[in-house]
Amino acid sequence: MNPSAHTPAGQPVSAEAVFRVRNLGKVYGTGHAAVRALAGVDLDLHAGELVVLLGASGSGKSTLLNLLGGLDSPTEGHLHYRGWNLGHAAEAALTRYRREAVGFVFQFYNLIPSLTARENVALITEIARNPMAPAEALAMVGLTPRADHFPAQLSGGEQQRVAIARAIAKRPEVLLCDEPTGALDVHTGITVLEAIQRINRELGTLTVVITHNAVLAEMADRVFTLSDGRIQNSHTNSTRRSVTELAW
Amino acid sequence: MSLLDLKLLRDLRALKSQALAVALVMACGLAMMIMTRSLILSLDTARTGYYERHRFAEVFSSLKRAPKSVAAQIAALPGVAAVEASVAMQVTLDIPGMAEPATGLINSLPDRREPILNRPYLRTGRLPGPGARNEALVSEAFSDAHHLRPGDSISAILNGRKVTLRIAGIVLSPQFVFEAAPGAALPDNRSFGVFWMREEELAEAFNLEGAFNTVALTLAPGASERAVIAAVDRVLEPFGSLGAHGRKDHPSDVRVTDEIRVLKGLSFGFPLVFLSVAAFMTNAVMGRQIALQREQIAILKAFGFTNRQIGLHFVKFALVIVVTGTLAGVFGGWLLGRKLVDMYLLFFRFPALDFQLATGALVAAALASSAAALVGVIGAVRRVAALSPAEAMRPEPPASFRPAFFERIGVARWFGVSFRMSLRNIERKPVQAALTCAALALATGILVIPNSFRDGINHILNFQWDVSQRQTVTLSLVEPGPLRALADFRSLPGVVHAESFRSVPVELRTGSRSRRLAVSGIPADSHLARVIDANDRRIILPPQGVVLSKALADNLGLKPGDSVILRVLQGKRPERSVPVVALAEDFAGVAAYMDMEALNRLLGEGDRLSGARLTVAAGRWSEFLSAVKNTPQSAGVVVKEAVRASFRRTTAESIGLIQMIYLTFATAVAFGIVYNSARISLSERARELATLRVLGFTRGEVGSVLVGELVILTLVALPAGLVLGSFMAKAILVSVNTETVRLPLILTPSNYAFAVLVVATATAFSAALACRRLNQLDLVGALKAID
Ligand SMILES: Nc1ncnc2c1ncn2[C@@H]1O[C@H](COP(=O)(O)OP(=O)(O)OP(=O)(O)O)[C@@H](O)[C@H]1O
């Protein structure tokens, strides 16, 4: 089952939009315990874009990213991926979607500690349809020499680059990164971001990066700032800067 | 409540099913131990009280006949406190509604006084009046078997004369707590019963007026039993004494002692296994729980909590499990103990058998299991405490840093992704895998033990019995008779084959050990009575020497090739040193066999026989029995099938009941272990598995990683568990086998199949539960932080 095959007939599809988000909302819990994490979000994200999400802690960035990645379902609004109604997809279809279309990079790497770098990548290439070789993915993030090391033997930055290699090895349509440099120092952060930027450029993968570092906005095509679950501000850069050119 | 305690409560809630599984195993071990220890205490207390109140004698002797004045002589011996001389005769009974004749042992009651020793306990009815005629008391075991009540009548042949006896009352006696025919290895309450009659009438019937043929006595405080026995033997020697013996050779008391010994074996072996398993599981749960909480512990330490505070926190965790397990175990043991006490009343006839909770054992067991749990916790906490907080905050690196073995040898590509992941997980975490494997092997092993008991009994009932005893019935004579008596037996209706045997009371002595029993003389070419060795092969009795049962040889410390002094306890009382030529394997009692001709030669009384083994044509069985009933010279009739049925009803059933209880426990424990193992692997992997789900692995794929691992480990553990179980079964059998009943170690494919089936079912069940939990994994939560 290809998610794009689920395009509902008669639905207006914007040709180039990968994600089409309308009035998206998410409420966690019910009754007294209900927490509104997202409200009235409208977005169109296009192929090949590099998008940065900014916002205070608790503003709903991760919530939005998790909805885009099919980890969770919205409680209101529309969420379409290439015309397919992602917001109302069933569990099995979401799994399929994550498997085929999405690459994730998380703040805490989430590598499998009992597997080497190469094996962590191979784990995904084994189930993907048209993957690159694990070695190739590791080469893209500059980790060829450390391919046979276990996560515990790698630095945080190296672990995060393994996580990126794992995310991109299946040639995903979208790469979703939640604070990929959150646990890293500036210098290490730069190598990680360079890897992400390179993937975005070379593979043309729609990339969404959450960060607390406003400086990073300059590497993006577009920047959205969230506040209290709403998009407060959106901004399009006329020129994208390379990570190394940014004013750290 | 401190916040650490709050954490404790929350952790416990999260781990409740695992904690319960451990508590369950512990409860099973404790229940078993408390049940058996309480039974021991109950039996022991009942016995002591009963013996005291009813003045059970301490030394016993049978003889041919001695005048009453000899009793006074015995009473005057130094070290003798009280003496009771009486008459006891074995007679043939005719019970209405019973085809085959039964055997009765009639004891005399003093005419005008209460017995000094061995006083019967009157259950219902009344005592026969002084000097009453044709009235008897009957033992409860026999009256239960025949539904006899006071007022009913039975016929007995007293010295060739048929007499009708009215039952005055139903009694118990400390001499017959366990009621079996003299010399019989196994009881049959239908064909053998004990009776009491007033002395005058009984003595008159057997021409024993003013005389006695059995004597019992108690010892003065501080007297030596050995010395008194020797003195009594000297006094009674001229009167055809069969030799005096103490309580340790008393057929009824020995049975009670043996049962207590069996229970002691069971109260040790089984619970030891179960409690070790429980300790092991507590260790596994706590150790791995603590390992999972590495980072938390590191953070607590970083914030200044001491190792002691953190240690105490986990100790409390273990204590909650121990306390739960102990409470459940005590309750279970108490319930089962009460049930079993009722069952024991059927085998052991005490006036009352009250259940007594063995509190000492309870405390000891609770302490033992707490100690086991604590050792586990302390070990695990120490390991974590030894880490610097910084180090503890990283996940533990895997032990092996090489590509997995199966990938190196290139077989990996034959398997699916999930299966490969399972294999990798096992290889990369060998310690955890080994622990899980060990737990699963234990689960398999404990299932083998109870069924080996069942198979041992079936082997006896269905195989051993028929191999060694092929007769239909055994008839014995009142007195050893000439060889022509065999011709009389042969001419009974329906007899197909008849073989004589000789049975003689002897004492076997070697060094300081001695043993009294009847040695069996069997014709060299016997078809019916076959002496079997440990390999189920027939032993041909040689013209010289004696074959001892293994149990007897062990008891005397003899092996083939040794010689033993054999002293005959009747007639001319010859004494010879004879070689032990072979050891026989049997399942009940002790026995010694000799070639019948050799035995007769040794006795020097010419060719005589004590009775005959017969096979009887099935169609003429009732004809045969009625003929036997009217044969005055036959004193005893043992129908093989009746004994087997009785064994099935009593010994087999009691072992069977205990076996069922243990099997239930073992099954519960096996489930507990397997489930616990599955839960541990699940909790160790939760974050990893959630990550896989996020990365697009399906539920099925993630589930099969976990299940695959469990299945691989189970496949490894099963054979190991069967081997382990076989060894444990052997060890426990050795510890519970006694002289009275011994079970052979029989390990059948169906026993193994059952163990495998239970563990496989438990695995499937646990895997299904684990998969259900997998579906509830918090995907987003797993990404937020390291828990
Ligand atoms: N599972 C949950 N249950 C209840 N509330 C939640 C849950 N997850 C998130 N929230 C709430 O939703 C809001 C948005 O959370 P979200 O994780 O999206 O914030 P964020 O922008 O990613 O913050 P940060 O920068 O700190 O990661 C917050 O108020 C948070 O408390």
Ligand SMILES: [Mg+2]
């Ligand atoms: Mg966030």
